[in-house]
Each structure stands twice: as C-alpha cells, then as structure tokens.
Amino acid sequence: MSKAKAADLLAWYDVHARDLPWRVPPGSNLTPDPYRIWLSEVMLQQTTVAAVKDYFTRFTTLWPTVTDLAAAEDARVMGEWAGLGYYARARNLLKCARVVANDLGGVFPDTEEGLRTLPGIGPYTAAAIAAIAHERQAVVMDGNVERVMARLHDIHTPLPAAKPELKAEAAALTPALRPGDYAQAVMDLGATICTPRSPACGICPWRTPCAARVAGTAAELPKKTPKKAKPVRLGIAYLGRTPDGGWLLERRPDRGLLGGMLGWPGTDWAEATPNDTPPLPADWRDAGAEARHTFTHFHLRLALRVAVIDPAQIPTDRAFEVLPPATFRPSDLPTVMRKAFDLARTAMETLPD
Known part of the structure; x- marks a missing residue:
C-alpha cells in the first residue's frame, strides 16, 4: 500500500510540480x-517561498x-540577506560555505550524517539535501x-508531541526510487492542496486513502x-545624520538577534521602559513615531x-560606522531598522543642517 501511495503522489507531482528557481x-x-x-533550504527556514524567490535569484547571480x-x-x-530575518542563518551560511569551499574542496557531503557536521545544517536541511540532491x-x-501525515493517518496527538509519530509514518511512505522527487511532492501537496485552511480534498491524489477525509x-x-x-x-x-548627509550606524555583536548586522544605535530591549541614553551628545528629538516588529519570541516597540x-x-569605544549618502542603502538594514528609518524620515527632514 505504501508503494502505491508513493506512486500515486509521484504521478501527480510529474504533472503539478511547482516551478521554483532552485528546483x-x-x-x-x-x-x-x-x-x-x-x-534554498536555508532561506526557506521560517520564510515563505514567495519571499525567498527574489533573494535566491539575487544570491545565485552574485555568487553562482x-x-x-x-x-x-x-x-x-x-x-x-537583510529583510529575510533570522540573521543567524546568514552567519551560518557563510560559515558553512567556507567549510565546504576550504575544507571539502567545494563539494557538499552526500549523506545526512556528513551534512549534519556542517555549520547551520540540522536534521531537516540535511535530509532535504540528501534526498533532493543525492x-x-x-x-x-x-x-x-507534518500536516499531510496528520491528515492522511488521522493523527490527533497535538504538535510538537506528535512529531515522532508523524515522522515514522512519513518514513514508511518514503520510496527508495525517486526519493528527492517524492520529498518535494509531499511538500508541494501540503503547500497547494492539503493547505492549513480549506484543503482541496476533491482533487488530492491521496483523497481515497486519507483517513481524516x-x-x-x-x-x-x-x-x-x-x-x-x-x-x-x-x-x-x-537615528543620527551628519551635516553632509551621512548616517551613524552600529554593527551589532555576532551573537544574538540581528547579529553582525548594521543598525541604528539604541538601548537594550527590555519589558521595562528604557532610560533615554543617546549614544553621543546632540539635540535629539522625538520622531513622534514608534517602529513595531514581531520576533519569534516577543513583540518589539521601538521609540x-x-x-x-x-x-x-x-x-570610539563602540562599533560605530558613518555611511555616506552614496553608500547608505536602507534596503541593507534589518527589517525593524528599515521600519525605523521609514517612520523617522519625515522628522529628519525638519532637522536643521
């Protein structure tokens, strides 16, 4: 029965596979x-396909x-990478690329075990590369x-406790032939047919064996x-501007949120109201706006x-950098810092030169 299910799904995938730039x-x-x-798999962690496509194309154009x-x-x-979020992924991306290029002759390992020894590659990414590429x-x-398996087998154990059971069911279905296409087929099924809301059960290739249906x-x-x-x-x-139009930025420590990224100098982020402690003496004015952003574990409100x-x-005792107008690109800033710039722009225009 497992072979028949895999064959049915692969037949569906052969006709309905999504057209993706990395596929x-x-x-x-x-x-x-x-x-x-x-x-692509590193970029897709916690990020939608639609958001990743342009980044992937740009990265592979710049660095083939x-x-x-x-x-x-x-x-x-x-x-x-700015705007994709979860910036530890970008730091690990570089670490991993340098290990592969410098220590492995530019060749990725072809097993899950070998791939998991590389920086930033966990169980999911290792399995995806091993299946799809090798x-x-x-x-x-x-x-x-997980969603497809829960529905196919009518599993009501809540996540995350259900993960081992769902993986066991997925393993039983994974074929020895075309495992890479099969892995992508299940993901496509979940993304296009077996969606979180209003699943299109009527056109699903697994409609008949689906226990939840x-x-x-x-x-x-x-x-x-x-x-x-x-x-x-x-x-x-x-947000400090020099008289000639440059911008004062600070590179954040490598570890922690937005690690290694340039951003506006600021206070720590805490649940208590912070002390107003500017990074240097100046006529600091309230911009009359608040940048709001949601991270994985908290909501941020930035005055x-x-x-x-x-x-x-x-x-000189902090990692400050002044970027002149010719090299300052708001698009290079993390999303929350870009939000701050966009919101404060009007207030900046009223400042004296």
Missing part, C-alpha cells in the same frame, strides 16, 4: 545542484557557486509534511499545543529619536 523539474535530464538546494559565496565579504552577504532515502519533515476531521488537523502569549519589549533607536550629529563627538 530541477521532474523528468529533466539535469542534475540537482547541492549548493542551490542547500541555499559555494566557492564564490565563501569568498564574499561578510558585510555584503549580510546586506543582501537521491538518498531520507525522510524530509517540514510543516507541510473519511472521518471528516481534515480541517482540524494537525492539532497544536496552544502557544504562550508573546511578551512586549521596549527600546529606543537613535525613535533623530538628530544632526557632530562626527567629532562619535565615541
């Missing part, structure tokens, strides 16, 4: 590139091979696959343990201050 279409004579599979990426400047890569019989589990429970699966409410943290960001600053007053 080799089914039936193609092309060989999947492990570098492109790895890059893992060796090219390994040789890139950190700041350039972090700038191009045709290993690896079990690829993401949110789409028979039981009428498909729409309520998978069940999830309720999440705790996210706390709100407060902070202040200081904004603006001023024209004297470069001679900039302290």
Whole structure:
C-alpha cells in the first residue's frame, strides 16, 4: 500500500510540480545542484517561498557557486540577506560555505550524517539535501509534511508531541526510487492542496486513502499545543545624520538577534521602559513615531529619536560606522531598522543642517 501511495503522489507531482528557481523539474535530464538546494533550504527556514524567490535569484547571480559565496565579504552577504530575518542563518551560511569551499574542496557531503557536521545544517536541511540532491532515502519533515501525515493517518496527538509519530509514518511512505522527487511532492501537496485552511480534498491524489477525509476531521488537523502569549519589549533607536548627509550606524555583536548586522544605535530591549541614553551628545528629538516588529519570541516597540550629529563627538569605544549618502542603502538594514528609518524620515527632514 505504501508503494502505491508513493506512486500515486509521484504521478501527480510529474504533472503539478511547482516551478521554483532552485528546483530541477521532474523528468529533466539535469542534475540537482547541492549548493542551490542547500541555499534554498536555508532561506526557506521560517520564510515563505514567495519571499525567498527574489533573494535566491539575487544570491545565485552574485555568487553562482559555494566557492564564490565563501569568498564574499561578510558585510555584503549580510546586506543582501537583510529583510529575510533570522540573521543567524546568514552567519551560518557563510560559515558553512567556507567549510565546504576550504575544507571539502567545494563539494557538499552526500549523506545526512556528513551534512549534519556542517555549520547551520540540522536534521531537516540535511535530509532535504540528501534526498533532493543525492537521491538518498531520507525522510524530509517540514510543516507541510507534518500536516499531510496528520491528515492522511488521522493523527490527533497535538504538535510538537506528535512529531515522532508523524515522522515514522512519513518514513514508511518514503520510496527508495525517486526519493528527492517524492520529498518535494509531499511538500508541494501540503503547500497547494492539503493547505492549513480549506484543503482541496476533491482533487488530492491521496483523497481515497486519507483517513481524516473519511472521518471528516481534515480541517482540524494537525492539532497544536496552544502557544504562550508573546511578551512586549521596549527600546529606543537613535537615528543620527551628519551635516553632509551621512548616517551613524552600529554593527551589532555576532551573537544574538540581528547579529553582525548594521543598525541604528539604541538601548537594550527590555519589558521595562528604557532610560533615554543617546549614544553621543546632540539635540535629539522625538520622531513622534514608534517602529513595531514581531520576533519569534516577543513583540518589539521601538521609540525613535533623530538628530544632526557632530562626527567629532562619535565615541570610539563602540562599533560605530558613518555611511555616506552614496553608500547608505536602507534596503541593507534589518527589517525593524528599515521600519525605523521609514517612520523617522519625515522628522529628519525638519532637522536643521
């Protein structure tokens, strides 16, 4: 029965596979590139396909091979990553590229075990690369696959407790032939047919064997343990402009949120109201706006201050950088910092030169 299910899904995939820039279409004579599979899977962590497409195209245009990426400047890569979020992924991306390029001759390992020794590659990414790029019989589990398995087998154990059971069911279905296409087929099924809301059961290739469809429970699966409410943290960001139009930025420490990224100097982010402590003396004014952003574990509310600053007053004991107008690109900033810039722009226009 498992072989029949896999065959039915692969037949569906051969006709309905999504056209994605990192994917080799089914039936193609092309060989999947492990570098492109790895890059796409890292970008897709916690991020939608629609958001990733342009980033992937830009990265592979700038750095067509893992060796090219390994040789890139950190700041350039972090700038191009800006907006994708979860910036630890970008730091690990560079670490991994440099290990592959410098220690492995530019060749990715072809097993899950070997791939998991690389920086930033966990069980899911290792399985995806092994299956899609190397045709290993690896079990690829993401949110789409979990949802499909929960419905196919009518599993009501809530996530995350259900993960081992769902993986066991997925493993039983994974075929030895075309495991890469099969892994992508299950993900496509979850993304386009077996969707979180209003699944299109009538056109699903697994309509007949789906236990949840028979039981009428498909729409309520998978069940999830309720999440705790996210706390709100407060902070202040200081947007300083020099008389010649340059901008005062600070590179954040490598570890922690937005690690290694340039952003506006500011206070710590805490649940208590922060002290208004500017990074240098200036006529700081309230921008009359608040940048709001949601991270994985908390909501951030960032008050904004603006001023024209004297470069001679900039302290030398912090990682400050002044970017002239010709090189300052708001698009290189993390999303929350770009929000702050967009909101404070009007207030900045009223500042004296």
